Amino acid sequence: MDERYIQQLLQxxxxxxxxxxxxxxxxxxxxxxxxxxxYFATSTSEIAKAASVAExxxxxxxxxxxxxxxxxxxxxxxxxxxxxxASDMASKIFDQEFQSLDSMLRTFIKNRMEFVEDNLxxxxxxxxxxxxxxxxxxxxxxxAHTYVxxxxxxxxxxxxxxxxxxxxxxxxxxxxxxxxxxxFIVTRYLVFPDRDWNDEQEVExxxxxxxxxxxPS
Amino acid sequence: MDERYIQQLLQxxxxxxxxxxxxxxxxxxxxxxxxxxxYFATSTSEIAKAASVAExxxxxxxxxxxxxxxxxxxxxxxxxxxxxxASDMASKIFDQEFQSLDSMLRTFIKNRMEFVEDNLxxxxxxxxxxxxxxxxxxxxxxxAHTYVxxxxxxxxxxxxxxxxxxxxxxxxxxxxxxxxxxxFIVTRYLVFPDRDWNDEQEVExxxxxxxxxxxPS
Amino acid sequence: MDERYIQQLLQxxxxxxxxxxxxxxxxxxxxxxxxxxxYFATSTSEIAKAASVAExxxxxxxxxxxxxxxxxxxxxxxxxxxxxxASDMASKIFDQEFQSLDSMLRTFIKNRMEFVEDNLxxxxxxxxxxxxxxxxxxxxxxxAHTYVxxxxxxxxxxxxxxxxxxxxxxxxxxxxxxxxxxxFIVTRYLVFPDRDWNDEQEVExxxxxxxxxxxPS
Amino acid sequence: MDERYIQQLLQxxxxxxxxxxxxxxxxxxxxxxxxxxxYFATSTSEIAKAASVAExxxxxxxxxxxxxxxxxxxxxxxxxxxxxxASDMASKIFDQEFQSLDSMLRTFIKNRMEFVEDNLxxxxxxxxxxxxxxxxxxxxxxxAHTYVxxxxxxxxxxxxxxxxxxxxxxxxxxxxxxxxxxxFIVTRYLVFPDRDWNDEQEVExxxxxxxxxxxPS
DNA sequence: GATGAATGAGACTTCATTCAT
DNA sequence: GATGAATGAAGTCTCATTCAT
Numbered sequence: 001m002d003e004r005y006i007q008q009l010l011q012x013x014x015x016x017x018x019x020x021x022x023x024x025x026x027x028x029x030x031x032x033x034x035x036x037x038x039y040f041a042t043s044t045s046e047i048a049k050a051a052s053v054a055e056x057x058x059x060x061x062x063x064x065x066x067x068x069x070x071x072x073x074x075x076x077x078x079x080x081x082x083x084x085x086a087s088d089m090a091s092k093i094f095d096q097e098f099q100s101l102d103s104m105l106r107t108f109i110k111n112r113m114e115f116v117e118d119n120l121x122x123x124x125x126x127x128x129x130x131x132x133x134x135x136x137x138x139x140x141x142x143x144a145h146t147y148v149x150x151x152x153x154x155x156x157x158x159x160x161x162x163x164x165x166x167x168x169x170x171x172x173x174x175x176x177x178x179x180x181x182x183x184f185i186v187t188r189y190l191v192f193p194d195r196d197w198n199d200e201q202e203v204e205x206x207x208x209x210x211x212x213x214x215x216p217s
Numbered sequence: 218m219d220e221r222y223i224q225q226l227l228q229x230x231x232x233x234x235x236x237x238x239x240x241x242x243x244x245x246x247x248x249x250x251x252x253x254x255x256y257f258a259t260s261t262s263e264i265a266k267a268a269s270v271a272e273x274x275x276x277x278x279x280x281x282x283x284x285x286x287x288x289x290x291x292x293x294x295x296x297x298x299x300x301x302x303a304s305d306m307a308s309k310i311f312d313q314e315f316q317s318l319d320s321m322l323r324t325f326i327k328n329r330m331e332f333v334e335d336n337l338x339x340x341x342x343x344x345x346x347x348x349x350x351x352x353x354x355x356x357x358x359x360x361a362h363t364y365v366x367x368x369x370x371x372x373x374x375x376x377x378x379x380x381x382x383x384x385x386x387x388x389x390x391x392x393x394x395x396x397x398x399x400x401f402i403v404t405r406y407l408v409f410p411d412r413d414w415n416d417e418q419e420v421e422x423x424x425x426x427x428x429x430x431x432x433p434s
Numbered sequence: 435m436d437e438r439y440i441q442q443l444l445q446x447x448x449x450x451x452x453x454x455x456x457x458x459x460x461x462x463x464x465x466x467x468x469x470x471x472x473y474f475a476t477s478t479s480e481i482a483k484a485a486s487v488a489e490x491x492x493x494x495x496x497x498x499x500x501x502x503x504x505x506x507x508x509x510x511x512x513x514x515x516x517x518x519x520a521s522d523m524a525s526k527i528f529d530q531e532f533q534s535l536d537s538m539l540r541t542f543i544k545n546r547m548e549f550v551e552d553n554l555x556x557x558x559x560x561x562x563x564x565x566x567x568x569x570x571x572x573x574x575x576x577x578a579h580t581y582v583x584x585x586x587x588x589x590x591x592x593x594x595x596x597x598x599x600x601x602x603x604x605x606x607x608x609x610x611x612x613x614x615x616x617x618f619i620v621t622r623y624l625v626f627p628d629r630d631w632n633d634e635q636e637v638e639x640x641x642x643x644x645x646x647x648x649x650p651s
Numbered sequence: 652m653d654e655r656y657i658q659q660l661l662q663x664x665x666x667x668x669x670x671x672x673x674x675x676x677x678x679x680x681x682x683x684x685x686x687x688x689x690y691f692a693t694s695t696s697e698i699a700k701a702a703s704v705a706e707x708x709x710x711x712x713x714x715x716x717x718x719x720x721x722x723x724x725x726x727x728x729x730x731x732x733x734x735x736x737a738s739d740m741a742s743k744i745f746d747q748e749f750q751s752l753d754s755m756l757r758t759f760i761k762n763r764m765e766f767v768e769d770n771l772x773x774x775x776x777x778x779x780x781x782x783x784x785x786x787x788x789x790x791x792x793x794x795a796h797t798y799v800x801x802x803x804x805x806x807x808x809x810x811x812x813x814x815x816x817x818x819x820x821x822x823x824x825x826x827x828x829x830x831x832x833x834x835f836i837v838t839r840y841l842v843f844p845d846r847d848w849n850d851e852q853e854v855e856x857x858x859x860x861x862x863x864x865x866x867p868s
Numbered sequence: 869g870a871t872g873a874a875t876g877a878g879a880c881t882t883c884a885t886t887c888a889t
Numbered sequence: 890g891a892t893g894a895a896t897g898a899a900g901t902c903t904c905a906t907t908c909a910t
Contacts, residue, residue, distance in 0.1 A: 022870085038349045040257030043904060054871040059906065124348070131345045132255045166429075168422055176426050179400025180393070187392055205385055209393050212383075213430030237894080261880060271896045276881060278894090456891085472783045474691030477883060488892040493885060558782070565779045566689045600863075602856055610860050613834025614827070621826055639819055643827050647864030671873080695901060705875045710902060712873095 035121035252338035469555035686772035732794035
């Protein structure tokens, strides 16, 4: 992950805030260690050592350890939430309304799997730390509220018209979908990452289970 | 929760190890604070203060902070995993093989909801800390392996014969069920505990979604 | 050592202060552990456990940890210093003035070796702790001043008359003798206790070295 | 001692590891207090106060209290053992084989007395703590094995040829010499440092006692 | 901008001693 | 007399943060 990720980080910020190379090294090290040991069990001095910078350098760029965490989480959440319905994926899913629900789901799941594969440490941090930091809850909540919910509700309406989903509240349907996608991905990448996974087949199964669950009886 | 829970704790141990009142106060305080702030952000001195004991008293009963956590988690996991298929619930579900899958699921979900309602802090601790403590992973893994998996596999076989589930691997089916039950419960009690929930209806929806998802197409 | 020593202790005190069995167990345990780990590194709770008594029991008999140490050291020093010129040894050495210096030394060294063999832990405690406890210094100083010095000076006068010692101050001669006896015994029992020692021969060598050193040139 | 010693420390390390002034203050304070009260009875907070640094500063330079002790002991043992037969003393003693044994001894004793005078706290620490720390035993053993023993054995062979020592094992002769030198020095500087000592005369006496003891009868 | 020595509050833990039972 | 739960002061050590260089 590292090499690609550090390039990403550098480019992404080059546009606006000129992320220096040292700053990127700090971010990388922090992501790695926060993911592996958790925020509280990771000391700033460890991060400094792993990033090959002085302890003080961290605080020159990030006013506190908490801000360092948020500097990781904020863009991370954006990358997690926004692209769901943006960029190339948007065109693949939402603009082709005629597409069938199952192919949409398939594309969606595969796309998020790719994201998790490329950003496993980030996802771990999110899942591990969300319970302890209200700021993360807010960021995630805001992202969901702003980028995800409106589009999904739209999508669900379309599906209802096509009579491929039960007549249940948006919240329930959404929860069912999210829950199953997340449940699969967490099991796949966090709980049993070392099992022999037949991803193609497994995705098919998940899609089938969701589709059949959603379908009006 | 407190009053009921402290009584439970005291009774449960009265039988074997004579949990003193002070020891129980320590456990209660620790459960509360670990759930609210997390293990690492909770100091033993805070726990002592909350339990109205001297800090040293904690260490007379629990050799280390980690052991205190495990003293909470170990019996908690047992209460979480074992009763699933034991005691009164066992008779309600597994001994009545003729029972339909949906009524089984309904009973199961309601039973676990009750448990979570009565043990919300414990469940929070489990979910929050599992990522950081291998001991918890092991305890949970062992409990699942010993008490849950064998019975569930049995159950799935029965269901297959009754042709009410798809022909998918046990792991996939089990993950689908667990994922949906857990997804609902986490959403219900942890993510949006303050929403207006119509539990009866919501359980019905979840059961329907699962049943339909499982059913062979 | 244990069995014999505990009997000794019990008898010795039976005469005056009625040492109970529990008290003796505490003393034994304390001696063992103070010798092995040192006074400061030994906790009263460890002693209690090793003596199979409750922690409080120690403090019923000995008002403080320091007093427990002194309860070991005081009689120990007496046994170390007093018998040097008392009891059976006195008759063997000092009453037989005609005896040659070398046979006196030989007897003395062998007698003290026996004592050390029987009381190794006690001797260790004395050597290890004397630097840290003024009370021990005082006890040892008093014992030396009262029991040892007068008699030794007497002896040295006799030796001078027999022209078997150099004409040097008592302090110098005494230091030479003590130093060599102690040097041998410490080497023999504390520094290299596991070497193959030919005690008979080694004692002979020490005696020869001392005698020749003392003899007027 | 302090002023001279701190200068020594600073210079000694300036060459290689740049011992900071604060680091030196910590060492000085620790040496002083370890010598006076012993390792276990000295707290790191006392050392910090005596050195006028924050307690945390100690642990920035020495990872643990034990390492602080060893940082004192290690170079101390080297200074104790190595120079015995090195530098100017070497030329005075060993390279002049024709020299008489007694003048060698005299030089040796005076040289080591000087060392002890300059390093009394260090010597106290060594004697007091060796019983409790295996690391010190090892350091001292290694120093003896590497620097002292080979040369002494050499010397003893020369002496045997000159027929000035008894035909006894190296170990016995060495123990006799060490024992008497150490016995004198310990008495002189540790047991009765406040007595009126006529050092010149006393050294003469010790040398005579040793020489006569060693001489073949 | 970068450094890393220094800080001091606070973490977990130990332990001699007390005291109600 | 004996117990052992309870205490709280003190111990070692960690760590986020500051600041002079």
